[in-house]
Amino acid sequence: MKFNKITKNSILLLQQVVGEAYVFTDTENLNKYGQDETDFHLYLPETVVKPRTPEEIAAILTIANNELIPVTVRGAGTGLTGGALPVRGGILISMERFNKILDIDTRNLQATVEPGVINEVFQNAVKEVGLFYPPDPASKGSCFLGGNVAESSGGPKCVKYGTTKDYILNLEVVLPTGEIIYTGANTLKNSTGYNLTQLMVGSEGTLGVVTKIIVKLIPFPKHDLLMLVPFKSIEQSCEFVSEVFRAGFTPSGMEMMERDALIIASKFIDSLAIYMEDDIEAHLLIEVDGNDIDVLTKDMEAIAELASKYEVGELLFAESAAQKQELFKLRRKINEAVRATTISKEQDTVVPRAELPKLMKGVKALGVKYNFKSVCYGHAGDGNLHIRLIKGELTDEQWNGDYMKNVIAELFTLCKQLKGTISGEHGIGWVQKGYTPIVFSEKEIEIQKNIKKVFDPNGILNPDKMFV
Ligand SMILES: Cc1cc2nc3c(=O)[nH]c(=O)nc-3n(C[C@H](O)[C@H](O)[C@H](O)COP(=O)(O)OP(=O)(O)OC[C@H]3O[C@@H](n4cnc5c(N)ncnc54)[C@H](O)[C@@H]3O)c2cc1C
Incomplete structure (x- = not known):
């Protein structure tokens, strides 16, 4: 895929969307957001933007889609497979301002939370009302829930309680083409249509930007x-x-x-x-x-x-x-x-x-x-x-x-x-994509690439990840 470089005009448009204070092009920021916790990789974005609302993200993606500029979404940058590395430059969207727990619904044992909330902060907040959100990556003190959704992250508790995928009921997602959708309903059961929620979980920031997460909670074991x-x-x-x-x-x-x-x-x-x-x-x-x-x-x-x-x-x-x-x-x-x-x-x-x-x-x-x-x-x-x-x-x-x-x-x-596979919880991202043909047939890879095209016809969102 051939992409365009960011122009001065597109920077101006981005500034109009999120405000000048939240668009960064200085070396320090480009370096900071050009790496994650994957060993020894640095890919500089051309600009870093820090939006606050789904509508702002929709506007950013519309600009990028119209101008064919690559976009990478970033949570806390604790990923271990380079999913958040802006390998084609372009716009890096940092989700750090999406840091609010919007609702803890103790009647239905659910919560609505933004993707920039730190896993442990959320666990502690629900524990205060006697509830439990089990997925607990070892990085729980820093990683974001949005990153956890994108990687379907696990942790020690998951052996009994299941991984992130088992707790996600519904997601608000901004598509690469700028529309905002919900993937499901806030219900424990759902046999209505294709399961877009589970498609989005583990999609490593390649299909859409998660902006709200509705999770299931359980009582905290005594x-x-x-x-x-x-x-x-x-x-x-x-x-x-x-x-x-x-x-x-x-x-x-x-x-x-x-x-x-x-x-x-x-x-x-x-x-x-x-x-x-x-x-x-x-x-x-x-x-x-x-x-x-x-x-x-x-x-x-x-x-x-x-x-x-x-x-x-x-x-x-x-x-x-x-x-x-x-x-x-x-x-x-x-x-x-x-x-x-x-x-x-x-x-x-x-x-x-x-x-x-x-x-x-x-x-x-x-x-x-x-x-x-x-x-x-x-x-x-x-x-x-x-x-x-x-x-x-x-x-x-x-x-x-x-x-x-x-x-x-x-x-x-x-x-x-041994009937296993090459990632249980860290994802494929940038560094493991060369190995996917070991576990997928050509047809299986083709199906996945076609799914990507449906969501992202111009391939602007997190390009060159997951598949060669
Ligand atoms: C010391 C250490 C221990 C770890 N232990 C574990 C562990 O026990 N279990 C485990 O599963 N992982 C573990 N990890 C890996 C990592 O913490 C997880 O993959 C975590 O979920 C990444 O979250 P993040 O917010 O840092 O995401 P990032 O690294 O910023 O991004 C990861 C991926 O998510 C995408 N993404 C981020 N936010 C969004 C969003 N809102 N919408 C769409 N896509 C998005 C990015 O594009 C990227 O592809 C560990 C990492 C470290 C450094």
Whole structure:
């Protein structure tokens, strides 16, 4: 697709729409909005705009569509696959002024919220009225709900409660052609027409700009218990995951942390919370929650009993809210800690959970074959493991070239063979799009590209993302 550069005249038009104070062309802002949390990428937009209303966004998109200027929408910029990178320049729309919780409807257990609200701010607001919004990415302290919708983000709680897609009832969306639509209704059930809501969830800012989100809420569970199980074999830790579910338990958290992941995170936040024996290869952080503490205690004891059949170290039962928080903090900090201490690339692999041991075995075998280390962690209960490939002694040429691309392609081929796929929650965005032919047939890709054309005939919105 050939796009046009922004002219002085289009800048003037944008200023008329949002006000001069909210159009930026200075180097500092272009740099700030030219990168996200994906490793080492910088693509400068030509201008950054910060609208406040859906109507302003509609006007911006109309200008861009008429003048064939590419547009990229940005939430908090915590994405890990470069979805918010303005790879073709053009206009970057920052959603940071859409930061209001519009309504918490305690009668219907729903809320209407703007997409620039930070996930944790929203979670805390609904908790104050006894309600729970479970999707909780490790980045919850900074990522926006709009970004969560666009990526269908997950987190530790999602193993019991489902990911973002399971909480979105309806969305207000501005289309690339400037019309404002709702995708559904504010109901728990809806068999009326195609499911545009779920099409929009996970569409990575390529089909429209989400401007209002109507979410389902549930009552906040009264109690939770947390246990840390150290395993002497990483494969055994993965085997145990599916055994817990087959035995009839659904934990509200089932997170895996490989030895190195935990060592790096502990150093990073200066935590002595976990003492690790030399023979421990991985830990599972297991949480159960609900309203009856006796039931939870029995469930946790039964899960601990199941664990005793494996080669495990001493189990740690969290005794206070502060201890629970610190254990979860260690898990949440792994991504940041590993990135801060190594050159690495993260893969968001997901397989049916009973196939996790095969995935883990395959990853380590690939490491031996191609001479790289990996640090694995993540939402094991969902079969979703983040695999950080470490550059280590690989040359720059190997790391940036076909050598590493082949490693990733082999890893994703393994996911496909195990009936899994190449992203569980981070999306495809810019950096993973070359691998989609591993999991989609030509026809499947063609259908998706045709959907994009229906929403965005000129291809102006987040171009060059998701598909080659
Ligand atoms: C330390 C760390 C930990 C993380 N942990 C997790 C985790 O546990 N689980 C998880 O799922 N992810 C995790 N992530 C990834 C990231 O936080 C999520 O993908 C998050 O949902 C991105 O939100 P954001 O607001 O930062 O979006 P951005 O990065 O700004 O954008 C992401 C995508 O959403 C689109 N977008 C943003 N807002 C809108 C909108 N209003 N309308 C349409 N499209 C929009 C953008 O165009 C882009 O394609 C983590 C990231 C970091 C840095």
